[in-house]
Amino acid sequence: MELQEPFDIEINSIIYSVFPDEKDAYTIFKEGKEYLQVIKDTETSWLKLSPETGLPLFGMDEEVNAIGQEIQRVVG
Numbered sequence: 001m002e003l004q005e006p007f008d009i010e011i012n013s014i015i016y017s018v019f020p021d022e023k024d025a026y027t028i029f030k031e032g033k034e035y036l037q038v039i040k041d042t043e044t045s046w047l048k049l050s051p052e053t054g055l056p057l058f059g060m061d062e063e064v065n066a067i068g069q070e071i072q073r074v075v076g
Contacts, residue, residue: 009070011063018071025049028067038064038071046071 004020017029024040037049039056046068047056 004075007074009067009074011066011070016067016070018067018074020075026071036064038068040068040072044069 006017006019009016009018014030016035017032019027019029021027021037025037026039027037028035037051037054038046039049041047041056044065046064047058048061048064049055050057
């Protein structure tokens with residue numbers, strides 16, 4: 001499986017740069033700085049990864065879900 005190329009998404013006039021890491025996991029940059037890592041949980045739910053441990057942080061995060069939904073739209 002070849003790694004995807006990075007791409008940009010826009011949510012509420014904010015540009016996020018998305019860098020694919022591994023299957024369903026992405027590093028997100030916001031305004032040129034590393035911002036967060038997300039991983040797909042289910043078809044409609046995305047989780048933020050802890051910067052310290054790399055483990056998923058459970059809990060609703062609307063921004064993370066919005067980013068995830070845009071990623072899903074781009075990568076199919």
